[in-house]
Amino acid sequence: MSKLLKPRNLALILGIVALLLIAILFVRVPLPTILLPAEHVPGLKIGNFPITNTFIATILADIVVLVLGFLAVRRMQEVPESRLQNIFEWIIEVFDGMLTDIGGKEKARSWLAVFMTILLFLLFANWLELVPGVDSIGYIEPVEVAYAKSGVTVGYEKKQIGPFLTLTNKQVKLTDEEMARIKEEYKEAKEKGEEYHPHEAKGYVLVPYVRAAATDLNLTIGLALLVVLWSHIIGFRRLGGKYIRRFALPHITGMKPIDLLVGVLEFISEFAKVISLSFRLFGNIFAGQVLLFVMAFLVAFLLPVPFMGLELFVGFMQAFVFAILTFIYFEQATHSHAGDEHH
């Protein structure tokens, strides 16, 4: 107790309380619009192809991974002087060892690159959600447009602060009549082939330029489909017809009807793999994002900090789980004892 009351600690506690109070009383941030689909970044197109904010995050994660990777191997030294090389070597050594424990040296070396690419890419893609400005810097759009496009009914008033345009925490809700009107106007504009512009904007929503890549199902499902398909290709190339047999009529019990059923279940489980891989990643990162939104909405300062720490961990864990499951699927696909996977 006496330790707690030392002047320094007391000042610290008072400071924290004051910050929390200031945050609660004066700094109220709006709750960002939570949308499942990734938003198109306005004005950014490749040809006729719009770019989503999650795709920008994907590209950013690519760049971070590539820059770090190339810097790490730029001047490899037997006795490393570059800390980056050291860290990179350490990471690869640790995971190489882990994969060797699971699948043996040959398989570990064959698929280390896939494993590490998934791990590093998802790691930085997930951690991007913690970078200030991600999810909070973007394009301010009338709520009417957002409603027409994706059914958002709550907007905020906007306010000019210096050179920046920002949303206040004053909520604006669309009424039922307005919604009906917007729907009609949107339909008309669509029929004419024009873009929809509301006559007057009641409120605004923020469309962030960058949004964590794994909050987009296109990434997670795409990646999951890719690795499961890849595991089939590897399995077929290594085992040939024996691999097909695993799904058709495996020798497990020797009783044909049961074996046939096992084959069918095996087949279904391949789809379950895609679903579980993709939705696990998506769900965790999306929920993490919403958690950070809500915490910042409740108290703008300090409260989100522990949750950011949590997200740091979750971001790594999800990247790791995705990567290690990929490796395990590859390993299972090349296991020569058909039907022996279910230990």
Added chain:
Amino acid sequence: MAALGLNGAFLLAQIVNFFILFFLLKKFVFPPVIQMLDERKKRIAEGLAAADVARREAEEERKKLMAQLEAERAEAQKRVAAASAQAEKVREEILAQARREAEEIKAKAIQEAEAEKQRILAEAHKQIAELALLAAERVVREGLDETTQHKIIEDFLSQVSLN
């Protein structure tokens, strides 16, 4: 599907993106790292093995040297012991010799002295006898009174002592 934001083009874009990243990393980033790790592992193993061999060799060398040293020490000790025994023997011999010679010299000297003594005594006897004869001769020749006798004997005796 639209509610989930699923879109074939975006999905494909993500897959392509992943492949590009995978290709770049697999081609340029991972191989040097893995090669470096393997090389270093090999070198460390070699270094350790070499150190092991060197240590074993050094140990053997040390043992050999120790054994040699021990043998030399024993040899030296043996030699010292032999030498001191020899010296003792020589000393004894010399002492005995010296004693014997001294004894001989002494015996010879005593013998010589005795002989000299005998010789001198014999000489003295002879001379005394001659002198006595000489004196008796003179006394007889002159027919002497007592005083003259005395005088002659005294002369004689003084002559003798003068001799």
